[in-house]
Amino acid sequence: MKKVTQKRCVSVLAGVLGCIISLPAGAQTSQEVLSLTLDQALEVALSENPTIRIADQEITKQGYAKKGTYAALFPQIDLVGSYQRTIEKQTMYMDGVDGMSGGLKVGRDNNWSGGVSATMPLVSVPLWKSLKISAYDVELSVEKARSSRIELIDQVQRSFYSALLARDAYNVYKQAYDNAIYNHKEIKQKYEQGLAAEYDLIRANVNVKNAEPNMYDAENSLILARWQLKALLGLDLESEIECIGTLSDYEENLIPDFVSINTDLMDNSQLKQLDIQHGQLLKTKQMQVAQYYPSLSMQFNYQWNSMNNDFRMGHYRWDPYSILGVNLSIPIFSGGKRYSDVKQTQISIKQLKDQRLDTERNLRLAVKQYTDQMNTCIKQYSAASAGVTEAEKSYVITMKRYETGEGTLLEINDAQLSLTQSQLNLNQSIYNYLVAKSSLEKTLGSEALHPSSMRVTK
Numbered sequence: 001m002k003k004v005t006q007k008r009c010v011s012v013l014a015g016v017l018g019c020i021i022s023l024p025a026g027a028q029t030s031q032e033v034l035s036l037t038l039d040q041a042l043e044v045a046l047s048e049n050p051t052i053r054i055a056d057q058e059i060t061k062q063g064y065a066k067k068g069t070y071a072a073l074f075p076q077i078d079l080v081g082s083y084q085r086t087i088e089k090q091t092m093y094m095d096g097v098d099g100m101s102g103g104l105k106v107g108r109d110n111n112w113s114g115g116v117s118a119t120m121p122l123v124s125v126p127l128w129k130s131l132k133i134s135a136y137d138v139e140l141s142v143e144k145a146r147s148s149r150i151e152l153i154d155q156v157q158r159s160f161y162s163a164l165l166a167r168d169a170y171n172v173y174k175q176a177y178d179n180a181i182y183n184h185k186e187i188k189q190k191y192e193q194g195l196a197a198e199y200d201l202i203r204a205n206v207n208v209k210n211a212e213p214n215m216y217d218a219e220n221s222l223i224l225a226r227w228q229l230k231a232l233l234g235l236d237l238e239s240e241i242e243c244i245g246t247l248s249d250y251e252e253n254l255i256p257d258f259v260s261i262n263t264d265l266m267d268n269s270q271l272k273q274l275d276i277q278h279g280q281l282l283k284t285k286q287m288q289v290a291q292y293y294p295s296l297s298m299q300f301n302y303q304w305n306s307m308n309n310d311f312r313m314g315h316y317r318w319d320p321y322s323i324l325g326v327n328l329s330i331p332i333f334s335g336g337k338r339y340s341d342v343k344q345t346q347i348s349i350k351q352l353k354d355q356r357l358d359t360e361r362n363l364r365l366a367v368k369q370y371t372d373q374m375n376t377c378i379k380q381y382s383a384a385s386a387g388v389t390e391a392e393k394s395y396v397i398t399m400k401r402y403e404t405g406e407g408t409l410l411e412i413n414d415a416q417l418s419l420t421q422s423q424l425n426l427n428q429s430i431y432n433y434l435v436a437k438s439s440l441e442k443t444l445g446s447e448a449l450h451p452s453s454m455r456v457t458k
Helices: 002-021 038-048 050-073 125-192 198-233 247-259 269-292 337-403 409-444
Strands: 033-036 076-085 090-092 104-106 110-123 240-243 295-308 319-329
Touching (some): 033 038, 038 050, 038 125, 050 125, 125 198, 198 240, 198 409, 247 337, 247 409, 269 337
Parallel strands (some): 033 240
Antiparallel strands (some): 076 110, 090 104, 295 319
8 A cells, every 4th residue: 555655655746846847937937938930040050159150250351351461561660769879989090091090989878869761562473473362361260161051051050950859759759648638537537337358457557657757758849849949049047938839730742842852062162162273373373473573662761860879869969861762682593492382282283172072072971962862751651641641540440449449449549559659760761861951951051951941831
């Protein structure tokens, strides 16, 4: 008797715990539930996710770097000043004077100078080539930011579909649990009326207990899926969200969507980044070759100089000094450094070509894999859909047979198991298709396209 009482207490506690877990978010806290469609989830993620903000900041940073490179074309103007203390003055000798006689000490103890210095390149081919390289840097950062958005879209879509799958799985297990509760009540009434055996009552009770863990596990999976989605969206993890829609909303357009697939890799971000890097290397090679060319620059200095033996600056005499000149530099010999740099860049260009070829092959293999997986999922969906229809019909017939005394509880359990499995298979096939579709879109570089366009309004 004591053991029975303990079992009932444990059963009551488990039921209370299940009720607490299954309470709506508004019943547990005063927080408002945020309901999101897939489009809204993507919009929130693209505006709130830190990865996207970092990528956008990188574009801005590269833009400033490009402006800094262009600044080298303009005159560089500086205020200059210097002070020198003479420790030992120079000795000057003059021709025609006895060499044995003492020389003339020149200079003063303190030497001051200050003024303006300006330089400006007139002809500098390496500088002009470097400007084009900086433009590629900005383009590359823009493409990397686009790649980050594509990656985030894929992650958000996967997480959103996982939340839908977890909720649909919970509904399936909840339905199985409700059916077990209903059967238990019916069999208990029949047992009390002497129309059912005690064995049937025990089995019905066991079915209820067996259905509970699956329901709680599915509920926990749903909570974790929502937490993962909130993390991707950049939302507070303590906030409450609800994903609008079900996996069944996508099923009617699976086949039409699969037929209209475009497998062109023209927008793939990896290939675009490799192409930009190839352009960078070509410009780098041109810049290195330009190191052999002469360069011409202009220089201007305007200074005031003063030489004194004391520090009475108010009595100093300042004499102006100015120059304007042109500097011509012709490279002659650098120990083979320029030649080595050019050869190194040529090898990098060949490596990048081979890398692009290998990347494109792997991407085409991935596209083939995803399309085949989508085709398989459609076949699985067709089989699972027919299975659900037959399983539902079988369960209804089995219940009628048991109510009329022609069937057994074992047949009901078998029909319930078949129905649960077929429903899970149906949801899983739709989920697998959507995940493969999302991965394919990421591979193709389809930033703006996602399966939300497949949604059917009910």
